[in-house]
Every structure is written in C-alpha cells, then in structure tokens.
Amino acid sequence: MIVTIDGVAASGKSSVSGGVAQALGIPYVSSGLLYRAATLLGLEGGLDLQDAPRLLDHLRAHPVRLEPLAAGNRVWLGEQEITDRLHSTRIDRGVSVVAAHPAVRAWVDEQLRALPEPFVAEGRDMGTNVFPHAPHKFYLTASARIRAERRSQERPENIPEIEAALLRRDELDRGQIAPAPDARVLDTGPMTLDQVIQTILADIRG
Numbered sequence: 001m002i003v004t005i006d007g008v009a010a011s012g013k014s015s016v017s018g019g020v021a022q023a024l025g026i027p028y029v030s031s032g033l034l035y036r037a038a039t040l041l042g043l044e045g046g047l048d049l050q051d052a053p054r055l056l057d058h059l060r061a062h063p064v065r066l067e068p069l070a071a072g073n074r075v076w077l078g079e080q081e082i083t084d085r086l087h088s089t090r091i092d093r094g095v096s097v098v099a100a101h102p103a104v105r106a107w108v109d110e111q112l113r114a115l116p117e118p119f120v121a122e123g124r125d126m127g128t129n130v131f132p133h134a135p136h137k138f139y140l141t142a143s144a145r146i147r148a149e150r151r152s153q154e155r156p157e158n159i160p161e162i163e164a165a166l167l168r169r170d171e172l173d174r175g176q177i178a179p180a181p182d183a184r185v186l187d188t189g190p191m192t193l194d195q196v197i198q199t200i201l202a203d204i205r206g
C-alpha cells in the first residue's frame with residue numbers, strides 16, 4: 001500500500017507524513033530530500049545548477065541514498081550522512097532550479113519507484129506522477145503567512161522574508177504542485193498537526 005501526501009512548501013508534509021507513518025507502523029519517504037541532496041552536491045561541487053548534464057554526471061559519480069524510516073528520513077552520500085545539511089536557506093534557494101531538470105526528476109523517480117511497499121510518500125508529484133495508482137492520496141495547503149509563521153520557528157529570517165521565499169519557491173515549483181484529481185485536499189491553516197494526522201488516518205481506515 002502507498003499513501004501519498006503532496007502539497008506546497010512548508011505545508012506540513014514531512015511532519016504529517018511522519019505522524020501518519022508512525023501510526024501505521026510503516027516508513028515514510030521524503031522525496032524532497034533527494035532534490036535537496038542533488039542541490040547540495042551541485043553547490044559543493046561548484047557546478048552551475050542550470051547545467052543539467054554536468055549535474056547528472058556529478059550525481060552518478062557520487063551516489064546518494066535515501067533511507068526511509070518512520071522516525072525520520074536519512075540521506076547518505078556513500079558512508080557519510082548528509083541529512084542535517086539539507087534544510088538551509090541556501091538549499092531552499094537553489095532546489096527548484098535543480099528540480100526543474102527532467103533528468104534530475106527521472107533520477108529521483110527511479111529511486112522512489114525501487115522502494116519496497118508499504119510506505120507514505122511525500123512531496124509535490126507523488127500522487128500525480130510517481131505513484132498515480134496509490135489508493136490514498138492527500139494534498140496539504142495553508143496560507144503563505146501561516147506557513148511562514150510556522151517555519152519561523154526553524155529559520156533565522158523574519159516572517160515576511162520567509163513568506164516571500166515560500167511564495168517564490170511555490171512559483172518556481174508550479175510545474176509539479178497541482179494536486180492529483182483524486183487527492184483529498186486539506187487546508188491545514190486552522191488545524192493542529194495532530195488534527196491533520198488524525199483526519200488522514202480516519203480517511204485511510206475508512
């Protein structure tokens with residue numbers, strides 16, 4: 001069984017997916033971490049993030065592995081864990097450029113489709129493109145201001161700066177942020193994290 005949880009930036013996808021996965025006793029898969037890892041490698045390799053062929057060569061020469069766990073995903077570059085380096089303002093700024101390359105998307109999708117079921121998959125196009133056959137699909141939204149207020153607990157910038165960056169990322173990601181037609185859309189603005197998780201679990205359990 002696959003559950004997909006897509007949504008806009010900082011809408012709560014990874015927190016909600018972690019909670020749903022833990023309640024179901026299955027792992028969750030954070031697809032954004034692979035795009036973030038590709039961005040980190042590109043930046044640290046001094047590459048032009050627009051240069052898809054060089055980026056792909058670099059990714060093939062430096063294998064990245066996603067370890068999906070219910071308690072939190074880990075990302076490895078060979079034997080080195082790089083998870084803690086993937087959530088920064090620098091990566092947030094570059095990641096949408098990297099994610100726009102069809103070859104990078106194919107590199108991510110191949111890794112995701114090779115994972116053994118069951119799992120909860122979160123990202124932008126899990127329900128539309130990667131796992132269109134998934135029986136349970138959800139899509140999270142919230143206003144940019146609410147998302148920025150929540151994110152301000154985790155980032156040094158002020159709320160208007162975070163809000164502007166989130167809107168910019170949503171705009172750059174517009175090619176892959178449409179909800180699947182069969183996804184249940186949840187506006188998490190007026191909901192607590194636990195309410196979102198319980199709503200999804202109730203829907204899955206029928």
Ligand SMILES: Nc1ncnc2c1ncn2[C@@H]1O[C@H](COP(=O)(O)OP(=O)(O)OP(=O)(O)O)[C@@H](O)[C@H]1O
Nearest residue numbers: 009010011012013014015016150151188191192193
């Ligand atoms: N319903 C909610 N109520 C209150 N806080 C929430 C809710 N959902 C998420 N949060 C908080 O919002 C922040 C962003 O959530 P999270 O990192 O899970 O979002 P995301 O969609 O995975 O982000 P990104 O797209 O950047 O990877 C976290 O601090 C999380 O605890």
Ligand SMILES: Nc1ccn([C@@H]2O[C@H](COP(=O)(O)O)[C@@H](O)[C@H]2O)c(=O)n1
Nearest residue numbers: 031032033035095096099123124125173
């Ligand atoms: N399915 C996905 C997931 C992510 N992206 C791109 O990665 C960026 C980071 O994702 P987060 O979920 O960690 O915020 C995101 O802004 C997209 O550019 C994607 O394209 N498809």
